[in-house]
Amino acid sequence: MLDINKLVSQEDAGPAARGHLMELEPWTEASAIEMARKDGLELTDDHLAIIRYLRDCYADHGGTINARQLMRSLEEEFAGLGGHKFLYNLFPKGPIAQASRYAGLPMPPGTLDPSFGTTH
Numbered sequence: 001m002l003d004i005n006k007l008v009s010q011e012d013a014g015p016a017a018r019g020h021l022m023e024l025e026p027w028t029e030a031s032a033i034e035m036a037r038k039d040g041l042e043l044t045d046d047h048l049a050i051i052r053y054l055r056d057c058y059a060d061h062g063g064t065i066n067a068r069q070l071m072r073s074l075e076e077e078f079a080g081l082g083g084h085k086f087l088y089n090l091f092p093k094g095p096i097a098q099a100s101r102y103a104g105l106p107m108p109p110g111t112l113d114p115s116f117g118t119t120h
Helices: 004-012 029-038 045-064 067-077 083-090 095-103
Strands: none
Touching (some): 029 045, 045 067, 045 095, 067 083, 083 095
């Protein structure tokens, strides 16, 4: 059963508490590759393209874009490669949650919502 208190506390926790970096600048692709390697995931050029896209979206919109909007945007951007299925094949723990972590970004609002579809 969903514990709403845990959900709210996770949503309100800062990026450091969720395992994300605090600032955009010190991030490097090498740090993302190393973080993913420790998680047992080898990042390919496709992974890095998604990560770069998320960082660009964050630079353009900050934390104002929610998880559903960002997912729609990702699916449109990568529709030619398979859209939704392509994204989940690359990031099986959720393209928003997992890719945001490697991108050094805070998770957008709504990412941990069980109705959204992440695999937490």
